[in-house]
Amino acid sequence: MLSQKKLNKSPSNLNFRWKYYPDEDHPSIPLIATYDGFRFIFKEYNLKLKENYFFDPSIRLDSLLAEQYSNASKLLGYNMKPPGDVVNGLGNYMSMISQLNKAEELFKMNVANYPQTYSVYEALGDYYVLKGDKLNAIKSFEKALSVKEIADVRKKLENLTGK
Secondary structure (H helix, E strand, O other), X not given: OOOHHHHHOOOOOOOOOOOOOOOOOOOOHXXXXXXXXXXXXXXXXXXXXXXXXXXXXXXXXXXXHXXXXXXXXXXXXXXXXXXXXXXXXXXXXXXXXXXXXXXXXXXXXXXXXXXXXXXXXXXXXXXXXXXXXXXXXXXXXXXXXXXXXXXXXXXXHHHHHOO
């Protein structure tokens, strides 16, 4: 068995962590240790947003997300983008708490990252409806429908155009 003394003498470029599970036994350790291992390996993937980020106008959430996923991409060796549903959810939350500039930045980021996904245009259209920007809402819903015909989006468009 490796001792703590020996582990502490490991090469400095080795990125590791060890943990002792005093309340676990042989059958229970693999699940818990695997979970902890994944959390350690993918720690850069975990989104860490502080509450004040939501209200501080100098902090751009889209830039924070882009930077975090860029760092995670470098660490993991392949290109990653913030998941569209996560960005839409965060954008919807920003809309709900009246942080409309932040919401718009997030929705537009999603459109740039996922231009072939109808839901990013639908979310942007919903944002424009909330803002009272009928023309851009119509354009966004039309774009969503050009990607995929969705009855709910069609209904939103019809409500705006009267057609």
